[in-house]
Amino acid sequence: MQVMRDSTSITDPTLIPLIARLIEDLDDQGCELEEMVRVVVIDPGDALTTIETELGFRLLDRPLDVIEMHEGWFELTYVLSDDGFGVVVYVPVRPDVDPALIAHCRASMS
Template identity: 35%
Template sequence: MTDDASIASALQRPLCPKLRDLVRRRRAILGDDMPFEDMAHFVIVEPGDTINAIEAAIRWPIRPDIDSGIPSWEWVMDHGFTYETVFVLSDDGYAVVLFVQVMKGMDPELMGMLRAFCT
């Protein structure tokens, strides 16, 4: 979701009500001082989405650095029904927020990384 119209469209899809509410809350936190597309990009990861496909979509690595083992995200939060992780991509605070649903068919490597680094 890259703008308010795409958020509204995504929220019309069949989603867990708790996830729908979380996306709305995260959008509200960002406020309206700037257009959403200048602040963030939200991605709802679905069953069947691979790490490679997600990295291609957000144009940023998800896997931890191969040498240091340090992930490139800021934090991971477990909401029970979804993991939320934030990647700050620029000095002005522009971020990509991934919502990774906890359900069958999710990439096991991704789920394992999120569990391992969860706060």
Template identity: 30%
Template sequence: MISLYDAATMKAALLLPLDPALRRLLSDRIQDAIACGLEGLTYIIVVEPGDGEADFIREGAFSPFWNPLSETRYSDPAHIPPWDWAERLDGWGWEFIRTVGNDGFAFIVLVPDSEGGDPRLRAMCRELIPCG
């Protein structure tokens, strides 16, 4: 899991050997956060192969499979995703945003649609954020 929680980690991430599509996505999100003065209120998480629910809890203190407001898990038919906005990123994967509090703080989560990723997370993304 790549965690970018301030301007320094965001800028350093762009120096990593990243997939070109991911580099473009991160560059766009980072430029937007800085342009809006929200780099201190934006936490970007990039899911990598092998990352699972425990990694989300360790890095962001939340699970994408649990909604504390509806008190439902992804396996529950009445589950409501815990994010505020989501989009299918053609040719790469998914992006979802989860806001926290009223000051503008948000997690931006990028989930690649690639082998080695958490199959449950990918299945949930496919189900809840379909293509097109």
């Protein structure tokens, strides 16, 4: 799992356009990335309990504010506070990612 607190942390070429869009949206609001969102990228093999420990909440129990499907990725957005701070979780669509997490993402899309 990778936790990105600023745009210089982004190295995965498939995520660059997704994160660039997120940064552009925040820039339009006059916000810095680290002030408004924490970006978490799930790696294949990450245990759901490890992910939930990093996030500070039970991922499968918390309602999603937004979910989007991209080429090879689910993008999950959770708003955590009244000031709009949140976390965006990128889940790769791969067979070596926790099946419960992938099932949760697929079910949330419908």
